[in-house]
Amino acid sequence: GHGEEALVSYKSALASLDAAGADHEDFSRGRILAGLGAAQAVLGTPQEALGTLTAARQSFEAHGKMGSKSGARLQASIAAASAAAGAPAAEILREFAQAHEAFERQGLLESKEGVKLLLEAGAARGTVGAEQEAASSFERALAILTKFGMLETKLGADAYEGLGDAFAEQDEVERSADALAEARRILEVKGKLRSKRGAALLVRLGDIYAELGMAEEALDAYGEARSILETAGRLAGPDSAALLANLGALQAEFSQPEEAIQTLSEARALYEAAGALETLEGATLIANLANFRLQQDCGEEAAEEALEQLGLARRTFAVEGVLESMEGARLLTTLGAAHAELGSYEEAIEAFEVGRSALQAQSAMTSLAAAELLGRLGAAYLAQGQFDDALRELSAARVTIDMGRFEPEEAAVEAARVLSALGSVHAGLGDLETAMESLSEARQGLSAAGLLFNSIEGAELHEKLGEVRLEAGELESAYKDFNLALDTLRAVGQFSPERAAALHSKRGHCKLQEEEFEEALEDFGKAHRILKEADVLGPLGAEVFANIAIAYARQGNLEEAVAGFTVAKQILEELESLETPLGARVLQNLGIALSESGETLKANEHLEVARRILEMEQGEEEQR
Secondary structure, eight states, X not given: OOXXXXXXXXXXXXXXXXXXXXXXXXXXXXXXXXXXXXXXHHTTOHHHHHHHHHHHHHHHHHTTOTTXXXXXXXXXXXXXXXXXXXXXXXXXXXHHHHHHHHHHHTTOSSSHHHHHHHHHHHHHHHHTTOHHHHHHHHHHHHHHHHHTTOSSSHHXXXXXXXXXXXXXHTTOHHHHHHHHHXXXXXXXXXXXXXXXXXXXXXXXXXXXXXXXXXXXXXXXXXHHHHHHHHHXXXXXXXXXXXXXXXXXXXXXXXXXXXXXXXXXXXXXXXXXXXTOTTSHHHHHHXXXXXXXXXXXXXXXXXXXXXXXXXXXXXXXXXXXXXXXXXXXXXXXXXXHHHHHHTTOHHHHHHHHHHHHHHHHHTTOTXXXXXXHHHHHHHHHHHHTTOHXXXXXXXXXXXXXXXHSOOOHHHHHHHHHHHHHHHHHHHHHTTOHHHHHHHHHXXXXXXXXXXXXXXXXXXXXXXXXXXXXXXXXXXXXXXXXXXXXXXXXXXXXXXXXXXXXXXXXXHHHHHHHHTTOHHHHHHHHHHHHHHHHHHTOOHHXXXXXXXXXXXXXXXXXXXXXXXXXXXXXXXXXXXXXXXXXXXXXXXXXXXXXXXXXXXXXXXXXXXXXXXXXXXXXXHHHHHXX
């Protein structure tokens, strides 16, 4: 513990020998060099220490002392210094092998200093890739500690920790988890867990638990590590950011969305503070945070924010040359999803295609990630009315899911998305019977996985079933499906204004077709109030006003009908979205209502504009 004083003392002793004219072959010089080298090692100058200790060994050998206990200890010091100095792997392994043999011969191995040698040997062997030899060293140390009742000591914790790391390097993750858990237990018993060393151990243990799929145990380990670092004021830098990134991912898995977003945002702030946001780790965190936010809030604002963040992450991945990795493919899938949410389907398809290339480069087209990407690509084609392309990609996604060996819950969710989209494709092609078959199969899968009434996928499926049944004229069943979708959204906390309003509007359509106009107006009115309170009218708001107008028109109330269509037209004009298929329908209906009200001139003006819009849309469709 007094390295500086020891260094001065040993140097002074050498100077005294020189001043006295002592022979350089004097063994006293060898003993002093051994002490000096040990002091240099303690003070963190391993290269210098290795040179001094090597000179000491030459003196010991010249006097036949390497076969003594002092020689064994010197050999142990040389082995440790060679490892610290970064000597070639073969040299390090040779030096520790010699030290081990020397300790065995001198009866020193089964002692405290023998255990320390074994721990140093294990650490060094692990560093140079000799993991099996490393594990053997740690296991021997544990056997000695057990023999002498010293297992629950710092040395015992060191041995278990080293053994756990060695097992991890050999991909023996279960044995690694057991060993690291023992190290954690000992440190806790000794009151040493709440330390920098304890936090580092907990992070590694959390990583191993996460790899084993033991999410709850991983969450506990990461959480405790965070608490230790936070209490000590050490929650800073890239390492802490990585800890928070892992913790946030687990919180997301445990359906703790608010905590997950908070934790992942804190991780982002730490990467940014450390100037590491544009590193691969920082970019991966950005991508994961954007993906999770997008999952939690599918609105336009969330998608635009996600798009900005994902663009930054994509550039970093490209600079680092890892865009064609599994992480790169996931990033591109999320990027495509954000584009699709904003209605930018061409950009979405481009991102998905680049993601497909990344998965092909990784020979991962049979993975669940591939099924997700193909499913989303198919959905993007579907949104553009490209039914043949959608059918091709969605069918490929389904084959991937059917052939894969995935976790039942994961497979059920992805299969439900794909089958639901396939149902929409078949419905778009006019094959309502096949559409219902696909959707019913998706329903069975989610039900078997226990996710039909408590997942976002379940809500989407109920909605899709309602849409197909509405088109098939099964109005009562469709209404029930839309009700189930609303109930499921409430259950999973995904009750966004746009989504709720859309479902009320669809319920209104059911009542409208049953000619129950008052009930239809009640649902349409509810949809309008939801959007107005959230201040998010948008195209959906225009559609809701148009539906209200249709209900009034069916009742013969032309004045209210004209008023409703007019408001819908004004909303679309403010959004610069009048020249769209929705705008054309609104103008057509407004023209018809005006005509029936006797305002022929105005009616013809609106009908003519609607005709031009439809012709323009048809021309663009033919060009595509």
